Amino acid sequence: MDEALLRSLTPTVLAILVRRGADFATAEDAVQEALVEAVRVWPSDPPRDPKGWLVTVAWRKFLDAIRADAARRRREDLVEEEPEPGPVAAVDDTLELYFRCAHPSLTPSSAVALTLRAVGGLTTRQIAQAYLVPEATMAQRISRAKRTVSGVRFDRPGDVGTVLRVLYLVFNEGYSGDVDLAAEAIRLTRQLAAVIDHPEVQGLLALMLIHHARRASRTAPDGSLVPLAEQDRGRWDTRLIAEGVAILQAALARDRLGEFQAQAAIAALHADARTAEETDWPQIVEWYDELVRLTDSPVVRLNRAVAVGEADGPRAGLAELARLDESLPRHAAVAAYLHERNGDLPTAARLYAEAAAKAPNLAERDHLTRQAARVNATLRR
Known part of the structure; x- marks a missing residue:
């Protein structure tokens, strides 16, 4: 049984039923029933035309459902004929x-x-x-x-x-x-x-591919988070990165910049650096400037403060951070990181602990708790 084929055909089959006049909810149920039937039948009797088979079975399931419905009389025109599957737009x-x-x-x-x-x-x-x-x-x-x-x-x-x-x-x-x-x-x-054909669709695909390429390096064997700067870049999937960058370049060449293209450009700059120290932070700041222009998002401004701190020093990053609402998610974590880089360890330790208490998930909370413990251990030396 080719599960990937079934899943790839699902939207086309559902779309055909909807285009024929089926209401979305009943049509979707009918398609799901057809998929179950395919799982049962196809291993012993695979169809020559899988899509046509699914359309036929799903349409019959849909007709069965509405014939049994109390509203049948209002839909008689729809159920009089059972069309054969044809070309799909x-x-x-x-x-x-x-x-x-x-x-x-x-x-x-x-x-x-x-x-x-x-x-x-x-x-x-x-x-x-x-x-x-x-x-x-x-x-x-x-x-x-x-x-x-x-x-x-x-x-x-x-x-x-x-x-x-x-x-x-x-x-x-x-x-x-x-x-x-x-x-x-x-x-x-x-x-x-x-x-x-839309450059932002390409931008999102590029962003996903580049991020996904780093997946294997994001966690340690014990499940703990590994920050980007500490990841083993030898474990990054260079094939996915190359594909993402090529898709991004094609999108950017169309000169219709959108937020996903800008995010993908930032991800590509991280992926292009052989080491964390070689990251082109000034160019990343420029891309964050574009993102701010496109979205005016407080979260983007928070991430930009980190980039400014890397490009121009932690004091510059803290100055950018001071302009933002402290209630922003991860504000305390960013502040802790910048204060640590600026040499203010007591403030960093306190903020790491505060950020851990506000963390949205267990993995992030554990990571921030370990950061607080690490800085406190340094203070006790």
């Missing part, structure tokens, strides 16, 4: 699914879950495991999301930026359960890049 249909799943009426978590289910072809159980929630909870979340977007009309182009933000959220979830969400996000973004 893959570009328009697939894009509509992406836009539908990233609809602004959905919360970010619901948009991500629906994208993984409808476009990614993951089961509810797999998505629930990835998010470490009960399967019933995830089923309710997906059902609500499907109901929300079922009546959405797409008479205007969708917002590519919203789709990309949803995919980036998927990527940042990383790995848990039996689903590698970072790899899944890359697969979905590759799919999107194949059906839409």
